[in-house]
Amino acid sequence: TFPVKVGDECLVIFADRCIDFWWQNGGVQEPVDDRVHDLSDAFCIVGPQSQAQKISGISTSGAQLRTDDGAAFVEVAAGHNITVKTPGALTATAEGGTTITSPTITLNGNVTINGNLSQGMGESGGAATMLGPVTVTNDVKAGGKSLMTHTHGGVQTGGGNTGAPN
Template identity: 30%
Template structure:
């Protein structure tokens, strides 16, 4: 939008100047950098300066800016935020102070329009020096905490240690390529024996039913004495 400035501006130029000034103060969205992470909000500072009368003016830090999370119902995905992260600030058309404090369907508490005070931050933007490649599959980087039920269909490969607190049910076969250490009780409804190795224990082994070695019963077998000091005969 161009207009000519002179000592006696025409009505058209006056209107053009007024429109240009109004547009310069109609804020919609801008890029900012996080300067502080609060418990539920962030502080940030816009990284693109304003130009007024050809003069560069840096904008101040915006404090206690609400952030946009991915959520719906009782479910949410919340990302950790660090100082130095970039974000996009969406500027609300009207003052949202009343809504932010829990008041729906009420008049704005102030008459301001497209004001920096009514910004909401969406963190995750990067410039060319830090932008990420677009992956071919959903990719998550960083530590994660999940609360709630988790259902997974499909194969799963994990590299690294795995610690489980709680009961576990496996509906299917289990193959372990390595050693198993157990500090509790092992119960088996149908134990078919050990393949390719021996069973060693430094604690008592108990069984409520007969134990056999080959065809020899531990309950029913007998030994014949060969005299004091001599070994007994082989079992019958």
């Protein structure tokens, strides 16, 4: 959709003849009425602007879909770069799922995940590296062993070490 406000500039084009049958059926049609240059047969093209109302800061390096003030935009630029920028919130909904394929993905800012997180789910698994500290509210399992409930065998008093976790 394209929001149109009262006072927006536009170009109005009047058809020479009645367009009712064309409007309803498409294709080449005979006029159903003898009217000419009637308001009923007009088109309004929103977007062309006078010099007094023109949008400033037009990008000369890419195609943009943007707000009038230019603060929010989607740009497809030369070099195949796509940029999305907004001073507001960015929301995306994909009912069928989302796949991003990229050699690297950088997230700047805090990340909240509402749902499960799976990592390295391929045949050979995968590696994870975190520059801590890492705080976990509940249990952590490594190799099937619970950090909170595992036990050790071979416990002896003194300076010796325990056996491996059970």
